[in-house]
Amino acid sequence: MKTLILISWRNLWRQKRRSLIVILSVGLGIFAMILSIGLLNGMINQAVENTISTSIGHIAIHQKGFQDTMKLEYNFLPARGIEKIIMEENYVSSYAPRLKVQAMVRSAEASRGVLVYGIDPEKEKTISKISDYTIKEDGGAFLDSPSEGSILISKSMAKKLDLLIGDKLVLMIQDKNNEIVGIGMTVKGFFQTPVDSFDKFVVFAGMRKMQEITGLDKNITEINILLKDKKDVDAVKKLLISKIGNPDLEILTWKDMVPNLVSAVKFMDAMMYIFFSIIFITVIFSIANTLVMAIMERFHEIGVMKSIGTRPSWIFFIVIFEAVNLGLIGLAAGVSMGTICTMVLSNVGLDFSFFIESMRMWGTGSIIYPSIKTMDIVMATVIVMSTTIVAALYPAVKAARIKPLEALNYV
Amino acid sequence: MQISIKNLYKNYQLNGLEVPAIRGIDLTIKKGEFSAIAGPSGSGKTTLLNIIGGLDRPTAGEIRVGNDDLNKLNQKELSDLRLHRIGFIFQAYNLIPVLTALENVEYVLLLQGVLKEERTTRSTRILEEVGLGEYINRFPKELSGGQQQRVAVARAIVSEPEIILADEPTANLDQKTGALLLDLMHDLNHKKNITFLFSTHDQMVMEKARRLVYLTDGTSNSDTFRGHGHFKDNKIKKKSKKKSN
Numbered sequence: 001m002k003t004l005i006l007i008s009w010r011n012l013w014r015q016k017r018r019s020l021i022v023i024l025s026v027g028l029g030i031f032a033m034i035l036s037i038g039l040l041n042g043m044i045n046q047a048v049e050n051t052i053s054t055s056i057g058h059i060a061i062h063q064k065g066f067q068d069t070m071k072l073e074y075n076f077l078p079a080r081g082i083e084k085i086i087m088e089e090n091y092v093s094s095y096a097p098r099l100k101v102q103a104m105v106r107s108a109e110a111s112r113g114v115l116v117y118g119i120d121p122e123k124e125k126t127i128s129k130i131s132d133y134t135i136k137e138d139g140g141a142f143l144d145s146p147s148e149g150s151i152l153i154s155k156s157m158a159k160k161l162d163l164l165i166g167d168k169l170v171l172m173i174q175d176k177n178n179e180i181v182g183i184g185m186t187v188k189g190f191f192q193t194p195v196d197s198f199d200k201f202v203v204f205a206g207m208r209k210m211q212e213i214t215g216l217d218k219n220i221t222e223i224n225i226l227l228k229d230k231k232d233v234d235a236v237k238k239l240l241i242s243k244i245g246n247p248d249l250e251i252l253t254w255k256d257m258v259p260n261l262v263s264a265v266k267f268m269d270a271m272m273y274i275f276f277s278i279i280f281i282t283v284i285f286s287i288a289n290t291l292v293m294a295i296m297e298r299f300h301e302i303g304v305m306k307s308i309g310t311r312p313s314w315i316f317f318i319v320i321f322e323a324v325n326l327g328l329i330g331l332a333a334g335v336s337m338g339t340i341c342t343m344v345l346s347n348v349g350l351d352f353s354f355f356i357e358s359m360r361m362w363g364t365g366s367i368i369y370p371s372i373k374t375m376d377i378v379m380a381t382v383i384v385m386s387t388t389i390v391a392a393l394y395p396a397v398k399a400a401r402i403k404p405l406e407a408l409n410y411v
Numbered sequence: 412m413q414i415s416i417k418n419l420y421k422n423y424q425l426n427g428l429e430v431p432a433i434r435g436i437d438l439t440i441k442k443g444e445f446s447a448i449a450g451p452s453g454s455g456k457t458t459l460l461n462i463i464g465g466l467d468r469p470t471a472g473e474i475r476v477g478n479d480d481l482n483k484l485n486q487k488e489l490s491d492l493r494l495h496r497i498g499f500i501f502q503a504y505n506l507i508p509v510l511t512a513l514e515n516v517e518y519v520l521l522l523q524g525v526l527k528e529e530r531t532t533r534s535t536r537i538l539e540e541v542g543l544g545e546y547i548n549r550f551p552k553e554l555s556g557g558q559q560q561r562v563a564v565a566r567a568i569v570s571e572p573e574i575i576l577a578d579e580p581t582a583n584l585d586q587k588t589g590a591l592l593l594d595l596m597h598d599l600n601h602k603k604n605i606t607f608l609f610s611t612h613d614q615m616v617m618e619k620a621r622r623l624v625y626l627t628d629g630t631s632n633s634d635t636f637r638g639h640g641h642f643k644d645n646k647i648k649k650k651s652k653k654k655s656n
């Protein structure tokens with residue numbers, strides 16, 4: 001066996017350039033695959049994380065009907081019992097109440113439909129990143145108290161409405177009796193999240209204040225929950241449903257709330273198959289082609305080997321080993337380059353803002369931090385190695401079947 | 412053990428035509444012979460050696476190596492026959508290019524399942540015997556044509572086969588190198604009693620052979636077969652040769 005491997009190893013380096021080209025193409029293919037998977041993965045992860053960390057959390061509890069209509073009439077009183085259940089649930093990291101109200105903001109310049117998140121600023125800090133996204137320069141600040149009469153708007157909305165910090169705007173709301181009320185609010189700060197649609201549509205105000213304006217007293221429209229580990233959402237959802245046991249309340253995970261992100265994740269999986277098939281084809285062709293050429297060149301010596309008593313199976317394995325060596329070196333090169341590159345980029349980030357303005361539309365932010373799972377690398381390894389062997393089968397069988405006499409006559 | 416050939420025929424198919432290469436040869440090679448098959452190009456020498464070595468099948472006739480009827484052996488058995496009982500030396504390019512001289516010789520022993528240590532000692536000793544002690548770690552392309560043929564001889568004898576078949580082993584060598592190679596084979600034949608059967612159309616080689624089988628126009632059906640006893644080398648008289656017919 002050792003000698004077979006030795007022969008195939010030395011055979012491999014007889015045509016250094018050709019072998020290197022194959023190794024390079026396999027390596028580059030794998031490198032590109034790992035990097036693109038890493039980027040796609042990173043994009044999707046960021047889109048999901050950004051959406052979770054700005055608006056939806058991991059799990060939300062609403063009155064049934066609210067999620068579909070966003071109407072104020074679907075409000076509920078957060079009973080002590082519910083809070084206790086959530087608080088005592090081990091998987092839960094934090095939670096906060098919100099009062100989401102559809103409204104209109106009007107400045108001297110323009111007006112715009114918005115969704116007001118009435119929040120408890122201290123609790124909000126534990127479940128969303130809005131406080132972090134608030135721009136602290138130019139005197140801007142996050143909200144301090146649930147009852148203050150100020151408002152937080154996005155930087156892009158401030159530009160549209162031509163508002164500066166400290167300016168007043170008018171918030172128009174339909175209260176619980178369906179009467180339109182208008183109220184003046186002071187702009188306390190600007191925020192900017194990586195999710196464009198969020199910035200265009202959402203503003204923040206104190207929850208207590210909003211309850212006052214709408215006349216909802218202590219009622220809210222949402223309890224938002226963040227888990228210690230996102231993976232547990234489905235299990236925790238089930239737990240909460242059974243523990244809370246209130247059929248009027250609807251408990252939804254982030255997957256239920258943004259189904260199109262979930263389909264993006266599925267799309268990503270489909271993309272993986274495409275990548276894998278491209279690699280598959282590259283490997284099959286470059287390795288099979290090289291081996292067929294190599295065997296033609298070695299026709300005579302294979303004849304010699306056979307005429308001195310080498311069994312066909314030995315010739316077969318010599319060819320297979322050569323392919324395995326080619327594949328392994330290419331794989332090692334590609335995987336190490338790809339992994340190192342992905343790891344470096346996952347820290348530094350890849351700035352796409354230059355050429356993809358619309359990146360923000362996807363909610364990924366303009367800097368992508370690629371991330372790759374060990375499982376993807378293992379998959380790539382297994383696929384490349386098995387493909388290599390499959391690619392080598394035909395040439396190996398051909399070599400094994402060479403008739404010694406014909407080969408000897410061929411010089 | 413001997414090789415016996417009875418009424419052997421071989422036709423080749425070429426563009427739908429039957430090309431007769433051997434027509435009715437009877438021949439017996441005995442243990443310890445040092446014999447040459449001579450004849451012009453195309454007379455069927457190579458074909459005959461290939462059939463004896465189990466590389467090719469006869470169209471008709473019988474061929475036995477020891478007790479084995481080659482017609483009755485399958486491909487794998489023929490492969491094992493070549494591995495254990497027959498050594499081959501071809502005109503040129505006999506060696507595996509990616510293996511050194513030593514590894515080339517060892518290769519046969521490896522195929523036979525001989526253990527590493529014994530492989531190396533036996534192969535080294537034989538390479539020394541053929542005068543290549545200093546070259547054992549060279550690759551074929553780093554050796555001259557004559558040296559390469561010596562490695563081929565070493566590889567053929569290392570497995571201690573019953574017969575060594577050499578198809579024009581000197582054809583690609585100059586006169587002097589060819590003579591030296593032949594002396595080497597002669598020496599091994601003498602000292603180790605190894606049977607050699609080679610083909611040639613080289614006068615010098617014919618003269619060194621102790622038995623000469625002459626094929627003429629192997630493709631014709633004339634009186635093509637005659638044996639010669641040459642006893643030029645009169646120092647060696649251990650085994651005198653009989654005329655074969």
Ligand SMILES: Nc1ncnc2c1ncn2[C@@H]1O[C@H](COP(=O)(O)OP(=O)(O)O)[C@@H](O)[C@H]1O
Pocket residue numbers: 423424425430431432450451452453454455456457458459629630
């Ligand atoms: N593979 C083959 N196919 C067709 N004809 C062949 C083949 N091998 C040999 N021959 C023919 O058989 C005859 C004998 O050839 P060969 O044994 O090679 O002669 P020698 O070795 O004495 O030169 C020649 O006429 C040759 O053309």
Ligand SMILES: [Mg+2]
Pocket residue numbers: 456457458578579
């Ligand atoms: Mg010939």
